[in-house]
Amino acid sequence: MPATERGPRPRRATLADVAALAGVTPGTASKALNGRGRLRPETRQRVLDAAEQLRFQPSAAAQSLLSGRSWTVGLITTDSIGRFGIPVLLGAEDALGAGRTSVLLCDTRGDAIRERHHLQALTARGVDGIIVAGRRTDPRRPLPGPMSVPVVYALGPSTDPGDISVVSDDAHGVHLAVRHLADSGRTRVAHVTGPEHHAAAAARAHHTRRALREFGIGLATGRVHYGEWSETWGRQAADIVLRAQPDCDAFFCGNDQIGRGVADALRESGHRVPQDIAVIGYDNWEVMALAARPPLTTVDTNLLEVGRTAALRLMDAIEGSPHHGIESVPCRLVIRDSTGPSATS
């Protein structure tokens, strides 16, 4: 429903228009506008007058032709759903956008054909570098190379150890959680997590076993309970664990959805959280952790910081100082009502 009528917008003046009006070549016009090259003062003035008359806005494109840098970086995300990729992306945008670098967003939806299309477009635009934000923490193959610009892999590292990758430090996050359980007197901790073939599940389980040994705490039921990243699995797993080991006094869960499901099942089966059994989640996905009853203590994976760090490492690499290998960003434990002193300790 048109509300008002507006005329067509005037076409924006180009460098070629300015050059034509001033009677010089586009190259000369460019030099005059950028204050570079040897030009007679009257030529430079004629170009500046033409630019003013045409309301020419010196564009970033003109700058980049002369500097060889486009002051743009490509940000490739494979995560349409946005749960993990988007915070990484926003962290990178935050670090880059505050300066003079702009961010070209590409969503590949995990599709190889879309990835090639976007890579060609980014190359044609002459980006100075590329950040690849993973969907999960699983390592991924490098972009098809050779790349003419630096690439940083964020969240999901490259399988090539010579590439530059920035990830969240799972070992650190798990250590914070297990130490907190040890401090509150828990001695029989169940570990319920996602599919074993997901790096996040396998790595967190590995680190959990090691941290429990370090603090002299037992793994309830003697094994890790792999399943799905869902509340439903959390509810089921709570029943399975408590049937096998009724004196389990804590659940450390591989994500917040599982943690929430565990907390629901415990409440509905008459266990008090945290007095009888403590629950810790992972991710600090606030909408999930805060809505749990009680709100979940959880490991914050610092994804915004992962994105910010990836952006800084990309700038380093563009300026000739790449940090090859995998850099891990520390986690943070967020303590809420699902943990605390044990009633029996």
Next chain:
Amino acid sequence: MPATERGPRPRRATLADVAALAGVTPGTASKALNGRGRLRPETRQRVLDAAEQLRFQPSAAAQSLLSGRSWTVGLITTDSIGRFGIPVLLGAEDALGAGRTSVLLCDTRGDAIRERHHLQALTARGVDGIIVAGRRTDPRRPLPGPMSVPVVYALGPSTDPGDISVVSDDAHGVHLAVRHLADSGRTRVAHVTGPEHHAAAAARAHHTRRALREFGIGLATGRVHYGEWSETWGRQAADIVLRAQPDCDAFFCGNDQIGRGVADALRESGHRVPQDIAVIGYDNWEVMALAARPPLTTVDTNLLEVGRTAALRLMDAIEGSPHHGIESVPCRLVIRDSTGPSATS
């Protein structure tokens, strides 16, 4: 931890380098590479040889200097959390990225100073147009003008009816939900929603009253229950409504979190969903709607389509055919287990 040593990358060749090697001006080099202008064949060949020798990649920047279009659009989001803004953004990226237009992402985090900074950067880059993706459905003031390029407002419309806005059709979504309740024999429907000063809550409440009248259905308790967009409020509101009107046979909720809270409270107070009481949510936020017990029937607001449509309208406007006013994208009812025939009807 450096894994391999790599030498510094060679500086990318610029148009100026090619021109210097060929002994021509940058303007002549540009004409030769773009196949434009009148040049002697040997001059053109000299430039092409120089470009090949330097492995010069003709850049988008060079193209845009000649065409006056940058083939980029700015995508401004105000939504750091990403719940609503991100699907709109991905829809727009999907529509634009498939063609030759690239997307410059800017996140203002709802901050006016960041918005000005990003607007300046987008102007300097010569974007062909801008999409502003809102955080909520509330109307927003236009970008500080006058804008030299077209702007489309997505999700949250501009307060200026002469601007171009694309939104999700609340009236349509509400109508689908209420008709579904009428079809399944419900006659006393409660409406529980978010804060009255949010456009989404007020608009959906207005449309709910009208649709209930149209289908000859009563509004349980005689009033709309405004509160927060949270599960906690959903649980509280279910108790409030059932104390005031125990024979209420359906809850239509302003979002899925409220719907999930209502479903939890009903289950915990011994009501069967949907046999005794039906529940419908809004948004189709899958992680919330699917995890509810039972999974929620809900209105899908089609935010990806809102984003896609905004991108198409922006391209129309850039090409000189703007559609002024507010365009509404239809919703979709997703039927799950929280609705169905009433046991008493």
